[in-house]
Amino acid sequence: MGLGLASRRYAVALPVWVGAYAGDALWALLVFWLVGLGWPRWSSWRVVGVAAGFALAIELSQLCHTPWLMQLRATRLGALVLGHGFLWSDLACYGVGILAGVGLEGLVGKRKRQPPSLPPSMEAEN
Template identity: 35%
Template sequence: MRIFVFLFSLKSDLKKYRLYYFLLFLGIIFLGIISRKIDFIPLCFGDFLYAVMIYILTRIFLIKHKSIRSAFISLLICYSIEFFQLYQEDWIIAVRKTLFGKYILGQGFLWTDIMAYTIGISFIFITEKIILKKSSYETRFRIKQ
């Protein structure tokens, strides 16, 4: 319930963008789960979508900030989770065997995952800046604040 209060706690234009990001976030989760269930889709595509999802999530919470900040924070989160997979204690291995742990924490460190995260966040950042003309949106709201 609190997430919905948070989604609608800003001015109407920002609420609209935050709602769009939230719907995109849900869509990316759906596509990511589907990508893990279909055998002919490469696993790195799921990692790509995971990075896009993390970026969208940071945009929901950092909507008033420049998108480059969200990109750096998203990379930091993705890289941290990936490098955390090098930690192999019994308790964390047990958590990783759960559905939550499998999808959120992953199971093993791979350099290809780092590459997929970098490409995914770069892709969504560039898409947001160029195709959706995000820079004019950011300028418009930063002046009003």
């Protein structure tokens, strides 16, 4: 989260493409990690699907300009989570961020995501 905020705050000191796109990719990476932490038994691809669906929903919500949503976006937290304007490039950045999460998970040593274990009484039957 800190890197994403820094990429916006110090955009003038960074290469143009980093200042423009890194925050969106890091936001999606954060979403991927939060979904994975929240549901640790899910497969990586299920986490990818949920994170991508959430990111897409947030980006599409930027096409909606209802007063209550605009008021929410006017807050710092609302702006960070919901963004302001729809951009196709944001969708590409979200994909990069989520796929980076999958790659980092593989490099760091994928946490064991397995189906819930059977109760002891059922394991004896198998």
